[in-house]
Amino acid sequence: MTTKTFERGDHVQVKGFPGVAFWFVGYAERRVLDPWDPLQDTYDIDHSTAVVRAVGDDLDREIDMDRLEPLDRDAFCGGCGQIGCGHG
Numbered sequence: 001m002t003t004k005t006f007e008r009g010d011h012v013q014v015k016g017f018p019g020v021a022f023w024f025v026g027y028a029e030r031r032v033l034d035p036w037d038p039l040q041d042t043y044d045i046d047h048s049t050a051v052v053r054a055v056g057d058d059l060d061r062e063i064d065m066d067r068l069e070p071l072d073r074d075a076f077c078g079g080c081g082q083i084g085c086g087h088g
């Protein structure tokens with residue numbers, strides 16, 4: 001189990017995506033079938049999987065929480081979302 005917690009909107013970086021700033025959208029939801037009521041959709045929150053989106057992108061990705069690291073707001077470019085970009 002991980003002890004890392006993030007709030008929606010927190011900026012993060014993801015192992016395997018060097019130089020790209022992401023923001024934390026939420027935890028993954030898993031649809032679970034209720035055997036007593038198959039017509040009822042219920043969702044479990046999967047706290048081991050994060051949904052993140054690259055800054056400036058609109059594509060959600062599911063990433064293991066273990067691969068997320070916190071990222072300071074001033075550590076990346078607000079224009080293109082790259083870490084270490086010279087635009088400021």
Ligand SMILES: [Zn+2]
Pocket residue numbers: 077078079080081082085086087088
């Ligand atoms: Zn930039």
